[in-house]
Amino acid sequence: MKILTLAVMLVISTAVAAQTKAQTTTEVKKAVAVELKGDAAAGAGKVAVCMACHGEKGRMPNSPIYPRLAGQSSEYLKSSLHAYRDGLRQGGMAAMMSPQTATLSDQDIVDIAAYYSQQ
Template identity: 45%
Template sequence: MNNRFIAAAAGLFLAGASLPALAVDGDIEAGEQKASTCIACHGAQGNSTNPEWPSLAGQPAEYTVHQLKLFRDGGREDPLMSSQAAPLSDEDIRDLAVYYEAQEAKHHEADEELAERGKLIYRGGLPNEGVAACIACHGPAGEGIKGAKYPRVGGQHAEYMRKALREYRDGERDSDPNRMMRDIASRMSDEDIEAVTEYMTGLHR
């Protein structure tokens, strides 16, 4: 088996296992009120109806806090999100994060044939290419890992995830710690990306 694959898989597993799950101290009710301006893009209760925009429902609060702070502080740039996050206080961000984490994520129907190939990648990686299994960081049902800032991918729009993976692969997105996602995506073909995201969009718990 590819030694690079073994090292990557072990590193991802240990990264997730070694981090404590630190609860985000936020107010769900306050977050619901503050989320009123987010509905236009991210949908009611955080379930986006636009496949190009991510759903936030069920997203681990730690991940949402991290991403919103990146947008606010310039670590991640997007014309729309950067401007929306700019006025948010740390308290606002915590409240939004715990509100969205508490919402139930909807899942989507997936193309069974394409998703079957994606399942193999998600659960077993691509050993010959040095791509570790997605399940190590994103969980059996794509639920993400609290405390480790690994996002929920189960039920996320396939189109959005394809765009994200291609941006990581092409160096257009660099907000991933230790280049983790850029390194993984750089070894994936368009066909790999299409298959694994089709599987992830149908995952749910």
């Protein structure tokens, strides 16, 4: 019985530690992103790959499964791009988006978010 209890406690503590680490990582990345200023003009030069699915200027996606990015909140876009890049989003379009965002820097993300939020 003691071994079973210890095993359950170990599993729970490991899960809590992993969740805490993910939350801390996300909080740190959000804090860094908040400090960066997005440049929409620079973002315009970083969205060529995005247009393949989301359409020119993010206004007309090429399929109903892709969201319209134009006019979305900059905070929402930054949060989404960080989550895809950092592997925190696993469902839905993560299989498509995670590789697209893997090489984006924090500055790239705030620039892209600024660009699409102003369309």
